[in-house]
Amino acid sequence: MHTYIDKIREIASRLLKEEAVEMVIGYQEGTLPMISPPMSVRSAEDVEKLTWSSHCCINLANYLTDIKGKVAVFAKGCDCRSIVNHIAEGKVKREDVVIIGVPCNGMMERRTISNIFGDEIEEVVEEADGTVIVRGKGREEKYQKSDLLRQCCRVCVHKNPVLYDELVADPVAIPEDIQRYKEVEKIEAREIDKRWKFFENLISTCIRCYACRDACPTCYCPTCFVDEAQPQWVGKGDDEPDVMTFHILRAFHTAGRCTDCGACVSACPMGINMRAFTKKLEKDCLDLWDWEAGLTSDMRPALETFTPSDPEDNFK
Amino acid sequence: MLTHIGIEPERLQFSWISSAESTKFIDVVTEVVEAVRKVGPNTRLVKNMVREP
Numbered sequence: 001m002h003t004y005i006d007k008i009r010e011i012a013s014r015l016l017k018e019e020a021v022e023m024v025i026g027y028q029e030g031t032l033p034m035i036s037p038p039m040s041v042r043s044a045e046d047v048e049k050l051t052w053s054s055h056c057c058i059n060l061a062n063y064l065t066d067i068k069g070k071v072a073v074f075a076k077g078c079d080c081r082s083i084v085n086h087i088a089e090g091k092v093k094r095e096d097v098v099i100i101g102v103p104c105n106g107m108m109e110r111r112t113i114s115n116i117f118g119d120e121i122e123e124v125v126e127e128a129d130g131t132v133i134v135r136g137k138g139r140e141e142k143y144q145k146s147d148l149l150r151q152c153c154r155v156c157v158h159k160n161p162v163l164y165d166e167l168v169a170d171p172v173a174i175p176e177d178i179q180r181y182k183e184v185e186k187i188e189a190r191e192i193d194k195r196w197k198f199f200e201n202l203i204s205t206c207i208r209c210y211a212c213r214d215a216c217p218t219c220y221c222p223t224c225f226v227d228e229a230q231p232q233w234v235g236k237g238d239d240e241p242d243v244m245t246f247h248i249l250r251a252f253h254t255a256g257r258c259t260d261c262g263a264c265v266s267a268c269p270m271g272i273n274m275r276a277f278t279k280k281l282e283k284d285c286l287d288l289w290d291w292e293a294g295l296t297s298d299m300r301p302a303l304e305t306f307t308p309s310d311p312e313d314n315f316k
Numbered sequence: 317m318l319t320h321i322g323i324e325p326e327r328l329q330f331s332w333i334s335s336a337e338s339t340k341f342i343d344v345v346t347e348v349v350e351a352v353r354k355v356g357p358n359t360r361l362v363k364n365m366v367r368e369p
């Protein structure tokens with residue numbers, strides 16, 4: 001059992017008993033292994049259903065958009081930055097949310113686990129020392145959690161919540177040797193035609209289910225451009241230009257706001273790493289404007305501001 | 317990001333031109349047209365195109 005669970009239940013129970021909040025948003029045990037779906041708890045009797053694991057991949061800031069009443073939410077480093085972004089954009093009021101920060105050691109990629117294990121998985125148990133025991137089809141294997149992490153968690157430098165009312169545990173250490181943009185640089189080094197092929201390939205299996213959009217806290221438009229019929233900005237079929245347009249535009253809509261929480265990738269039924277688009281934008285925001293999303297709610301996101309000193313190297 | 321994913325930089329040009337700068341407008345348009353002509357017809361993000369398998 002994860003060491004955070006008792007503390008999580010204790011905090012949730014206290015907040016509900018004291019009537020400090022109407023609802024607590026956290027994670028529950030899934031019906032399938034390696035998935036911890038989000039859940040909301042309204043009474044102290046139900047806090048036992050709350051859990052924590054390395055499968056809490058969904059970004060809970062997504063459930064705070066325009067929420068009414070006072071709520072508490074468990075937030076990892078990335079979720080927390082998304083909440084800060086929500087506050088900056090007026091989608092939630094700071095006084096309406098109790099943020100319970102969860103210092104994070106990263107979430108695991110269930111596809112990686114399935115691939116390495118090979119057989120159908122019945123149970124995944126995490127030990128406090130970072131060992132992961134996977135059981136299924138009558139056999140058992142041991143792995144290191146660090147080998148099973150999601151790509152976004154491997155390059156994450158904001159594992160500790162940036163804004164919180166309470167912490168579940170002490171902050172975790174951030175490794176110093178993280179190469180944040182290794183994946184982007186690898187693509188950047190290729191020739192232009194190879195890059196296009198790479199991205200064509202990346203989205204070739206996309207079925208336009210929009211799970212990535214729905215899982216994203218920054219995608220809160222009442223009507224998404226892909227659903228708009230008048231005008232119809234983008235075709236609805238699987239013609240490649242339409243699929244590519246969806247991905248390009250979705251990425252641009254998250255520019256300067258995406259916290260690389262990886263919820264999109266975790267939600268995708270086809271295992272598409274659409275972070276390849278957003279990570280480049282994140283890198284550009286940092287390189288061009290020294291901007292990182294969700295670190296402060298006092299500043300507007302990068303693409304919402306203009307100063308005469310903005311770099312204009314691309315302008316003739 | 318567009319050039320990052322493989323859109324040719326020649327097709328992506330930005331410029332500040334005031335409504336009073338007619339000669340600059342002509343120069344920029346001419347340059348853009350020349351640059352695009354050099355890279356040839358666009359094959360990326362084109363609808364209903366017959367693609368090589």
Ligand code: SF4
Nearest residue numbers: 077078104106153156
């Ligand atoms: S991106 Fe960072 S904060 Fe978010 S789950 Fe991964 S390690 Fe944790």
Ligand code: SF4
Nearest residue numbers: 206207209210212268
């Ligand atoms: S979740 Fe995956 S398959 Fe669905 S629209 Fe997004 S990228 Fe495509």
